[in-house]
Amino acid sequence: MTAITATEAPSLPLPLPLLHSTVIDWYEASKRDLPWRTPDATPWAVMVSEFMLQQTPVKRVLPVWRAWLTRWPTPADLAAEAPGEAVRMWGRLGYPRRALRLHAAAVAITEEHGGGVPDDHATLLSLPGVGEYTAAAVASFAFRQRHVVLDTNVRRVFARAVTGVEYPAIATTAAERRTATALLPDDAATAATWAVGVMELGALVCTARGPECGDCPLFTACAWQRAGRPPYEGPARRGQTYEGTDRQVRGKLLAVLREAHGTVPQARLDAVWPDAVQRARALDGLVADGLVEPVEQGVYRLPQ
DNA sequence: CAGGCGTGGAA
DNA sequence: TTTCCAAGCCT
Structure with missing residues (x-):
């Protein structure tokens, strides 16, 4: 053997x-010395930081996290607002579906969990946007549990x-x-x-x-x-191109919606990308994801 | 379960 | 300039 x-x-x-x-x-x-690590940081403050830090560097998260907690100090404060406000406040952190999920998580906490961030892993895991990592992180960092x-x-x-x-x-x-x-x-x-x-x-x-x-x-x-610091030998890591992708188009479209207050006419969206087919596909995707809401023919806004 | 999903900064 | 990476989640 x-x-x-x-x-x-x-x-x-x-x-x-x-x-x-x-x-x-x-x-x-x-x-x-990060603000979500201070003794007075609430579980909600920790949870918001974990959502924002999913794939976004600390330096870019800091100012948005501060503004977010100032405006919405509790889950109920966020839950009372339209999801589009969360998307707008999210700014340029990237992956704006996280903003939508954080809003949905705040609604679930408010309506189903008595308004407090759940302290057990399984309940955390049931919240929108909370996966294995985030559930363990919130339970560990906010509630000092063993995970x-x-x-x-x-x-x-x-x-x-x-x-x-x-x-x-x-x-x-x-x-x-x-x-x-x-x-x-x-x-x-x-x-x-x-x-x-x-x-x-x-x-x-x-x-x-x-x-x-x-x-x-x-x-x-x-x-x-x-071992002498041997170099990596595994398969090539997935290098994603960004220029010209639907993701880039979605980003440009959503930036227009975020920066406008109220509704946006089709022409404003048409201006951000020359390829009409790809542009329409990206916009459809945003609507399907709930990040954009059609108001009437040729008019859009962030979700109310 | 591989691929889609933003954005900006550093090497 | 290009490439890689940054506290993942969802389908």
């Missing part, structure tokens, strides 16, 4: 409690430090989840700090490009470092 299977992950040459304290101590000394929080940062840290490869697979694997589960501290409060600490390590030090290994608290333990 073979001695070692290919899927068996090497483990860190570090006792678990020492691994935990190493990352947590580094986090306490090096963490960014595997597996985002792109954490996956990269574990890929390097534990498995010894430069990048994780494109899709999350069962093996990754087992690794993350095995490393999770038993105590809930410690697990919550560990989760945010590993994420922060991935965001600040163990970055996708140009990791600052000299500053890494796991430098001597890291499997990738010990």
Whole structure:
């Protein structure tokens, strides 16, 4: 029989409690001072940050997050508004369907959960726009519960430090989840700090490009470092073109609707893209997604 | 489950 | 300039 299977992950040459304290101590000394991490940040404030941070960098999220929480300090405040107001407030964060889903989540919280952000993972997962990651993040960061929080940062840290490869697979694997589960501290409060600490390590030090290994608290333990930092060997990562896609057209159309207050005539939309077929397809898509509402023939607006 | 879904900044 | 990436979700 073979001695070692290919899927068996090497483990860190570090006792678990020492691994935990190493990352947590580094986090306490090096963490960014982000407003959704302050003690007075409400679960709603945490949840809003998680929606906005899905695929959008912290720097761009900060001003929108502040404006959002000022205008809508509770889920009920947002739920009382038209979804189009959420889309407008979302501004240029990208993926505006997130704004619609956040609004829908606020409605569900208000109407079905007594107005408070749910504190259990399963209920969070049932909300629009909340997937496995966001449910775990809100439960962990806002309610200090013990959950595997597996985002792109954490996956990269574990890929390097534990498995010894430069990048994780494109899709999350069962093996990754087992690794993350095995490393999770038993105590809930410690697990919550560990989760945010590993994420922060991935965001600040163990970055996708140009990791600052000299500053890494796991430098001597890291499997990738010990293996001589072998380059990534997996399949090419999906490089998406953007110029000329429907996504770009949708973005241009929605920008017109966002910046206009009230209705917009067809001609204003026609001006943003020369190809009438693609333009119509993009507009149809926006309407189908609920991001745009037809008012009458040739007149559109954000959803009321 | 692979692909669609925005936007802007850094390498 | 081009490419890659940034706390994913949904179908």
